[in-house]
Amino acid sequence: xxxxxxxxxxxxxxxxxxxxxxxxxxxxxxxxxxxxxxxxxxxxxxxxxxxxxxxxxxxxxxxxxxxxxxxxxxxxxxxxxxxxxxxxxxxxxxxxxxxxxxxxxxxxxxxxxx
Amino acid sequence: xxxxxxxxxxxxxxxxxxxxxxxxxxxxxxxxxxxxxxxxxxxxxxxxxxxxxxxxxxxxxxxxxxxxxxxxxxxxxxxxxxxxxxxxxxxxxxxxxxxxxxxxxxxxxxxxxxxx
Numbered sequence: 001x002x003x004x005x006x007x008x009x010x011x012x013x014x015x016x017x018x019x020x021x022x023x024x025x026x027x028x029x030x031x032x033x034x035x036x037x038x039x040x041x042x043x044x045x046x047x048x049x050x051x052x053x054x055x056x057x058x059x060x061x062x063x064x065x066x067x068x069x070x071x072x073x074x075x076x077x078x079x080x081x082x083x084x085x086x087x088x089x090x091x092x093x094x095x096x097x098x099x100x101x102x103x104x105x106x107x108x109x110x111x112x113x114x
Numbered sequence: 115x116x117x118x119x120x121x122x123x124x125x126x127x128x129x130x131x132x133x134x135x136x137x138x139x140x141x142x143x144x145x146x147x148x149x150x151x152x153x154x155x156x157x158x159x160x161x162x163x164x165x166x167x168x169x170x171x172x173x174x175x176x177x178x179x180x181x182x183x184x185x186x187x188x189x190x191x192x193x194x195x196x197x198x199x200x201x202x203x204x205x206x207x208x209x210x211x212x213x214x215x216x217x218x219x220x221x222x223x224x225x226x227x228x229x230x
Contacts, residue, residue, distance in 0.1 A: 043223050049218075
């Protein structure tokens with residue numbers, strides 16, 4: 001099955017700096033890569049996703065890049081703010097038919113210091 | 115829509131007791147997932163259903179765990195008998211899937227289980 005590795009497990013940055021979280025996956029059939037944000041005590045919520053037919057996607061201060069050859073994808077947050085502090089999860093899934101199985105990385109605790 | 119609704123939000127029980135967690139997916143969603151979250155193992159997929167049919171239960175830890183989806187608006191995850199190592203937050207999530215497209219997975223607020 002799919003295996004998703006996520007690094008780093010913790011990340012501390014100063015407000016205004018950029019943060020980068022990296023993930024690798026093992027299953028070449030995976031073609032859908034979402035990122036979820038989970039604030040303390042809350043549910044995970046989708047912040048951005050990318051499909052394998054594009055290499056980069058941007059939404060305001062967040063962007064995701066995908067390298068299918070190397071089987072890795074990354075989340076970039078620019079101009080970080082204290083409210084960006086949360087646990088971020090990457091995930092990978094093959095889509096299509098009934099074979100939908102979203103496998104998550106172990107998460108990155110991001111702390112943005114004022 | 116109220117989103118994915120889970121109950122109970124918190125459950126404290128003693129080892130050996132039966133635990134039943136409940137989930138109401140978003141109306142119209144045709145796939146439902148049960149995840150378990152712990153510090154050590156992160157978010158683990160336990161089982162998922164398409165159109166009320168269990169598709170993959172390979173993540174269910176052992177025979178003590180069972181899940182059902184009797185209709186499109188209700189699912190249960192049962193643990194019998196419960197053990198302290200089952201302590202975790204259990205999330206239910208749902209999605210509408212059409213053909214090959216995959217979209218946003220919506221999570222419930224979770225059920226925090228503590229087994230003493």
